[in-house]
Amino acid sequence: MRIGVLTGGGDCPGLNAVIRAVVRKGAGVYGHEFVGFRDGWRGPLEGDTMTLDVQAVRGILPRGGTILGSSRTNPIKIEGGVERIKENLETHGVDALIAIGGEDTLGVAKQLFDRGVKVVGVPKTIDNDLNATDYTFGFDTAVNIAMEAIDRLHTTAESHHRALICEVMGRHAGWIALHAGMAAGANVILIPEKPFDIDKVCEYVESRFKTRYSPIIVVAEGAHPIEGQMAVQTGDLDAFGHVRLGGVGERLAQEIERRTGKEARTTVLGHIQRGGTPTAYDRVLATRFGLAAITAVHDGDYGKMVGLQGTEIVRVGLDAATAELKTVPPHRYEEAEVFFG
Amino acid sequence: MRIGVLTGGGDCPGLNAVIRAVVRKGAGVYGHEFVGFRDGWRGPLEGDTMTLDVQAVRGILPRGGTILGSSRTNPIKIEGGVERIKENLETHGVDALIAIGGEDTLGVAKQLFDRGVKVVGVPKTIDNDLNATDYTFGFDTAVNIAMEAIDRLHTTAESHHRALICEVMGRHAGWIALHAGMAAGANVILIPEKPFDIDKVCEYVESRFKTRYSPIIVVAEGAHPIEGQMAVQTGDLDAFGHVRLGGVGERLAQEIERRTGKEARTTVLGHIQRGGTPTAYDRVLATRFGLAAITAVHDGDYGKMVGLQGTEIVRVGLDAATAELKTVPPHRYEEAEVFFG
Amino acid sequence: MRIGVLTGGGDCPGLNAVIRAVVRKGAGVYGHEFVGFRDGWRGPLEGDTMTLDVQAVRGILPRGGTILGSSRTNPIKIEGGVERIKENLETHGVDALIAIGGEDTLGVAKQLFDRGVKVVGVPKTIDNDLNATDYTFGFDTAVNIAMEAIDRLHTTAESHHRALICEVMGRHAGWIALHAGMAAGANVILIPEKPFDIDKVCEYVESRFKTRYSPIIVVAEGAHPIEGQMAVQTGDLDAFGHVRLGGVGERLAQEIERRTGKEARTTVLGHIQRGGTPTAYDRVLATRFGLAAITAVHDGDYGKMVGLQGTEIVRVGLDAATAELKTVPPHRYEEAEVFFG
Amino acid sequence: MRIGVLTGGGDCPGLNAVIRAVVRKGAGVYGHEFVGFRDGWRGPLEGDTMTLDVQAVRGILPRGGTILGSSRTNPIKIEGGVERIKENLETHGVDALIAIGGEDTLGVAKQLFDRGVKVVGVPKTIDNDLNATDYTFGFDTAVNIAMEAIDRLHTTAESHHRALICEVMGRHAGWIALHAGMAAGANVILIPEKPFDIDKVCEYVESRFKTRYSPIIVVAEGAHPIEGQMAVQTGDLDAFGHVRLGGVGERLAQEIERRTGKEARTTVLGHIQRGGTPTAYDRVLATRFGLAAITAVHDGDYGKMVGLQGTEIVRVGLDAATAELKTVPPHRYEEAEVFFG
Structure with missing residues (x-):
């Protein structure tokens, strides 16, 4: 299989750890090939790719940011954007896509999945405000x-x-x-x-x-x-x-x-x-997300995103990410208020 | 109410954060008084106490270790140890006890509870090997x-x-x-x-x-x-x-x-x-454990220890801590093996 | 001897290390006593003092800020300010004064010295812009x-x-x-x-x-x-x-x-x-400054400030600090320009 | 000019900063070319080289270790070693050599210089025990x-x-x-x-x-x-x-x-x-050493090593490094003894 990978939205410590885990398990265990799309959805939209193999991900685990680059390009807002992406994926022989990003990126992923593209999502938000996962890396x-x-x-x-x-x-x-x-x-x-x-x-x-x-x-x-x-x-x-x-x-x-x-x-x-190197928590979580995402692709379980529930990585629907914003519940704020003044 | 607090076993970043949260909420919200017992179970065993009020916990949140000191003294292994503790608690007018510690410390707490002492436990192990909580601070x-x-x-x-x-x-x-x-x-x-x-x-x-x-x-x-x-x-x-x-x-x-x-x-x-200052994760978890422990005391819900399940703090039986060691399950080790070599 | 200590101007990592070194060597080696003046020159101006002994300086080495507090109070700009300081020093039985601070603080120290007060200065500026010392702590x-x-x-x-x-x-x-x-x-x-x-x-x-x-x-x-x-x-x-x-x-x-x-x-x-804990460089430099300052007092070598020249601590005149601002020389900026663009 | 660069001895945070400064100024300001020799003296001994240009040094400033690799290979102890190095330098068209290393590495550099090779040295020892420089990076x-x-x-x-x-x-x-x-x-x-x-x-x-x-x-x-x-x-x-x-x-x-x-x-x-990223002090010192070394080469001032004296970078003879070990002088140890016990 040939699998595309992209990272969208604001950069976030742990993105590289996800990419590395996807490639290391995908290439090393399953024997898949990868193609990196540059700068989020701009990559598949414009057919801008980069080499993504075991050599390319060497040494990136402790590094913040994303070797794939990122952007806020939203193909849905571009006339014919989604179609161009489908065409470019075909042109580059991409069988499945792993999209790493927040609400916007995963929203696009959902629309592509609805139109027949094999997509698995990895949730990313530094603000921790995505539903369907206890925490997000970064x-x-x-x-x-x-x-x-x-x-x-x-x-x-x-x-x-x-x-x-x-x-x-x-x-x-x-x-x-x-x-x-x-x-x-x-x-x-x-x-x-x-x-x-x-x-x-x-x-x-x-x-x-x-x-x-x-x-x-x-x-x-x-x-x-x-x-x-x-x-x-x-x-x-x-x-x-x-x-x-x-x-x-x-x-x-x-x-x-x-x-x-x-x-x-x-x-x-x-x-x-x-910015900067991710904490251990984020490196482990991001690595586990990456492993779970490539496993989902291997299992052919598309239209899903991975998430954390308790100590385990689970799969939920891609739309779970875009449902409702996860805000701070009152009882958590009340805990903090004990120390005010 | 007058509440005793002690920390037992090896030191662990976050102990001071627990103590601070217990005292800040206990004194500030509920109006309780506190007495600190020195060096784990040695404190109540020998009646060795220290002042524990809002002033005493000022500035300790970011500091590793424990202002109460710790030891591995085990009163169960000492002839008449448990009885002496009961007596000393009475002598110092202690209505309830919060015991912060690992398997050994909480095992003693359980035995005291079985003999009528009002105890609430807070799990502590740097090794993360205690059951009944997803993670432990430190x-x-x-x-x-x-x-x-x-x-x-x-x-x-x-x-x-x-x-x-x-x-x-x-x-x-x-x-x-x-x-x-x-x-x-x-x-x-x-x-x-x-x-x-x-x-x-x-x-x-x-x-x-x-x-x-x-x-x-x-x-x-x-x-x-x-x-x-x-x-x-x-x-x-x-x-x-x-x-x-x-x-x-x-x-x-x-x-x-x-x-x-x-x-x-x-x-x-x-x-x-x-050693050293705890990470944000451990400071937040320890603080939440401390808040939950003093709330359990306030609720009169004794014989319990607090624990983390997902993103929430829960109460479980004191014996949950001492049941079985939580070891690394095979699927977690297999995740790591992907990167070997 | 009874020696007063104060810290003036903006806070700076290493101030506590200076204070600790002064007290540890002064009390432990020379047998002097100390009195801490609060908030820079406001302390001796208003006679606001605090206990300053070996117990008071325990554990402060790694801590930023200053246990003595600081302020920008300038007695020279206050009618009769310098006289009031002289009187208060006498009232508190202070034989000599160690003033830790920047241009302003050391300027006041110089004026006091000119009017007969036994003063030794320790230079402090986070900006490194004081002459007469290669570097300053912080x-x-x-x-x-x-x-x-x-x-x-x-x-x-x-x-x-x-x-x-x-x-x-x-x-x-x-x-x-x-x-x-x-x-x-x-x-x-x-x-x-x-x-x-x-x-x-x-x-x-x-x-x-x-x-x-x-x-x-x-x-x-x-x-x-x-x-x-x-x-x-x-x-x-x-x-x-x-x-x-x-x-x-x-x-x-x-x-x-x-x-x-x-x-x-x-x-x-x-x-x-x-803010925060000083680096090793600053802790060592500040400690050496403190040791050198108390030694100067012990030697009766007043009207001086300590400074770093190469790897050694030297004594220079108190006015050396207030002479000219030490700015970045052109050849240092040209080094940096090599990497521009 | 074509300039060879090598790093010898134990690795030390700041080596990459030296290499980067040498190349950035050498290529950018003077228009020189560079060749990297791998693993200390093993590189020129065996003719093992790598590309060393502005692209190769991008992003290495904050990274510990050395992109050139290191070893303790000592050509002096190898029959005909020094001659083989001279031959290999000629083969690779190397006009001058910058050797970054400790006592051993600089000792070899001195011998090569004595036999007509154009060498400039950069002192390196994590132990700070080299004479002729106030401090060494790392x-x-x-x-x-x-x-x-x-x-x-x-x-x-x-x-x-x-x-x-x-x-x-x-x-x-x-x-x-x-x-x-x-x-x-x-x-x-x-x-x-x-x-x-x-x-x-x-x-x-x-x-x-x-x-x-x-x-x-x-x-x-x-x-x-x-x-x-x-x-x-x-x-x-x-x-x-x-x-x-x-x-x-x-x-x-x-x-x-x-x-x-x-x-x-x-x-x-x-x-x-x-290991790990160098402190600011070491990055600045290493960068300044690198700049000074390439400037010495440009000036044709061979047989020298760079060093720190006070706040300035100076040039001293290559033998200054190998003269005497710089040990802790008694007065520095006495400063520390004040705090013993």
Whole structure:
């Protein structure tokens, strides 16, 4: 068999581990051949391929990013896009496709499957907001990077009298903020799922200043105040659809300074949260996802994606990924609230 | 209520996070008081206590080890030990006890519960070999430390021609070796669950040497060869019941050198695997265990221990911990074998 | 003897190591007593002290920040400030003072010395811009933190097509940008010492985009374009005299997007550069500074500060610190330019 | 010009950074061509070469080890070895040679230079024991790795009652033990330069046990007791001339257990000290060494090696490296002794 592989959407530590596992088991155990498509769906759309064999995946396990490149190209939004992909897969003699990506990438995979393409999906989101899997790789790495940054802020919080704000990723779901904030002992955690009360936030800030320690506030980029309460919006989008600096973290700092008269400083972690070598958790999970995906292809069990349930890798329908966003449930946020103030 | 807390057995990153969560929620939400018992069961046995309040747990979240100290003191093996503990608990006005520890510690907790003491347990084992919980805190940290060490060995493996052996913890279960070895791309992983075939190991070593890269072998301290096959024993025990250097890693090195004529070097990670700041995963898990334990006390649900199932914290019987050792199942080892050689 | 110790200015990894070394050698070898003044010069100004003995410095070596607290209080700018300090030192029976800090703190120390106070200084600046010492502690830690962040950006640079900008500390001197940028393989490094040519920067960006890799630009917060060339200013100051987000990194991103039509993303590292545990280099240097400072006190050699020259710790005049800013010399920047583009 | 490059001796973080700097400046600024010789002197001896151009050095800056491979092959000990190297250099059209290595490698370089070969040397030793340079790259990385390991041991030392021994590299010089031990707050540091008094060591151990903390002892692999005092030898050599496990650390543990009756545990860091990504310090130093070496070649200033003096890179004679070993001077060890016990 000849199997195509692509990675779509934002880069995420562990993508290379998935690719390596797919190729190592596919070539070594099953004797399959592989073709790499470059830059997500742009690859099969334009017929842009690269060599993908055991040699190509040597040494990539500990490396973040993706050797295949990535993009947000969406063939569904392109006139005749899906048809061109089908043609190109045929041209390159591709029998089956493994698509590694988030909601958008897997949504395209589902449509291709519905039109007869043999596809298996691997879920990917650094935000951990995909249903049908307990966790996704990349999330643990992002949480550790954010935690280490917040750990460092504690040093300053113990030495100076300033409110310290750390803005982390999470446009629609607060998982990174929740886990990094709990792990690093934040005094307040703000997530998109629960509009925050700026009066309450300033109360925590004031009460913390009464100790010899300064408050640390972790805020997801998508968090926002109760409507009308504060002149803060969620952050302007730039020309590429991303939140600009001057987002919620920075605006929160201005509001806290204005209300409490105490200095407030913001750190925006940005892209460093999705870069660098994956943690052990993400390398193992990504490797297991890759092994399970190639096994599904070998079993001819298409239209599925792999997922984690408890300690086991399972197969679920490709549409499970695109059903509903997995947001932070109230009882998890309440756990964190125990430590606020 | 006045609640005693103790930590028993080997130290483990995350113990302090459990203690902090217990005290922060117990004091802050429920208004309970706490007393810390020093050095595991030695504390209540000898009535050795320390102050345990919100001030005492400040800043301990990121710190490995345990502020309460630990020991392997087992009151069951001491004439009248259990009775003395009951008396001392009464003397110190302790209404309930939270015992954080492994198989031994929780076994004592079970016996105390059977004799009427109100106990809740929190499972702890760096080896991840306790049943009734998907994972235990400390394990993820140990795996990451071992993975980073093995990552470093790759550098040497790419520059020199030597078999590199890394001996990691795991007397009875190979979880650390399996996860660290998979995460770091080991060429062979040896675990206690499956006696190894030294001929096969040397085959992998030889085949690897034919590339420009040197083989890296990860071996759990409790791994052993097929009976009679090799003059290697699992390692002498020292006066304190621990495996001495000159354990399986070192003996394996000698055997590989003898058989292949290639140099072999061993690194024994030892205690550094259980030290230092916990990973985010372990801090979050330990914190959630602590919250769940104090909630169980508050609910009066004694004789239970907390555990992780999927993404949720549950309560199971105290005896669930001491039932059977959770070893690496064959299908998990087979996943790793895909990458051998 | 009874010796006062204080730490002034921004916090810096290694301050605690200095304090520990001063106390351990002063108490253990010379038999001196110590008194800690809180929050820099505010401590002796207001007579705010804390216990400072061997017990107080236990375990602080690996911890960032300062157990003494810090502030930017400048007694020279306060009517009668210097006199009040002299009185308070007498009141607390302080025979000599060790002042750990940057240009401002050591400037005050010099004035006190000129008025008869027995002072020894320890230089501190995370920016490495103090004369009279080859390096200052905290700098190496900041450079490593920045390097690791830029290392992580490389992952994204290999997977996506975006200009990535990393803004690091350095208002007046570009040392952190230079070293972190060289260490992490930046494609362009911009420092305050050399106004940048935005046309040239965009040329590097464009030429890099022609490879499969994206450009990474490291910019010191104090860097600025050639006059009149770009609508970018160095960043507004906030009410506390600090550069606001929306500083040079963010403005550079906007300018690059406007000129090249390529997406540009900025990460502002901010306070995480000065937090967390010090590197080995900084712990050793800080410890040696502390030992040398207490030895100078013991020798009665006041009005001096300690410094590093080559591999040895020397004593220089307190005014050496406040003479001239140590900026990046042209030949060091030219070394880095070899790797631009 | 066509310039050969080789790396000899044990691998060392920063080697790749040197190679990259040599090639980037040599090709990019001077327009030279390069040829890589594999595995140290084995390369020119056997005419084993590899492509070495800008493409080959892409992405290697943060990677430990050496893309050229290394070996301990010494052509001087091989009949006609030096002549064969001269012939092979001619065959491959090599005009000049850059040799990166330690005492042995640079000794060969010196002999070749004496016979008319145009050579420039770059000093390399992870042990920091080469004269004629303040520091060598790789050392800072090794010290940080050892420090982090010892930091982790502190956790156990605070939780259990055991003497913890950490054996680090340093056969002839104790620099790594000294710096890592000082940085991590070791209670005793033992180095080859000063034979240790086992009675004194046990005194420190006993006195430390009287606190609630356990002693941590850092010992260089080449440290040894005062003659006749202890049944410990420096460790057997294996067939490859390396110290076997069961070296000084392990023997010290046995002796401490025997004398004090307290448990003692040893960690042998081994090869992980020389692996992995270099620190910022080592990357900058190695890069500057590389730049200076190719500049020396360009200047036609042969028979020299580059070195660090203070903050500047200088050129010294090739024989400066092989003159005398740079050991820890007494005043540096006395600094560390302040913290013993």
